[in-house]
């Protein structure tokens with residue numbers, strides 16, 4: 088039972104697509120003194136992401152799409168190379184990632200392995216992200232992928248050699264946190 092944090096007030100600053108709250112809380116320090124703080128927290132739910140890999144070919148499947156927040160912060164084209172990912176929308180992480188993999192990459196995978204979970208931006212975003220890996224093969228390709236039409240996702244599917252993908256981290260062509268974490272996991276554990 089956590090008794091050193093007491094929520095005093097929650098104010099909704101924005102409730103448009105996702106929710107931005109300003110939360111005021113009382114924090115009791117180890118020496119017993121109390122501190123009142125306010126922090127904003129952006130709640131867009133939780134998510135899951137996956138790196139698809141093929142051992143024989145030594146390749147991985149990545150996606151490329153326009154990410155507006157990067158465009159307004161120095162990413163000239165706004166295009167970002169990422170592992171397939173999606174929001175849970177009340178699904179459990181495993182079901183979510185199977186569904187997203189089919190929608191975004193066109194691969195119908197069966198076995199997935201959860202490797203870890205991580206808060207990706209803990210100072211401001213509530214989200215926890217569940218990380219998976221899975222093997223893929225040509226026979227599992229059932230559609231073009233590209234994302235859901237109604238959501239206008241326009242996702243390009245990339246198949247890259249693992250050594251090329253690793254070089255792209257070094258030269259800045261891959262600049263997405265979850266993608267770097269998954270590629271490094273695959274290398275560190277000698278999976279590819």
Ligand SMILES: Nc1nc2c(ncn2[C@@H]2O[C@H](COP(=O)(O)OP(=O)(O)O[C@H]3O[C@H](CO)[C@@H](O)[C@H](O)[C@@H]3O)[C@@H](O)[C@H]2O)c(=O)[nH]1
Pocket residue numbers: 104105133134135136172173174187214216238239240265
């Ligand atoms: N209209 C509108 N649509 C939005 C808005 N924000 C997001 N969307 C749409 O909501 C859909 C969400 O698609 P998902 O595939 O479920 O999520 P994601 O954006 O890929 O998010 C994944 O990657 C993120 C970045 O790493 C992760 O943060 C997240 O957890 C998840 O794994 C996309 O079509 C996106 O354009 C918005 O403010 N307005």
Ligand SMILES: [Mg+2]
Pocket residue numbers: 171172173174191
């Ligand atoms: Mg997505």
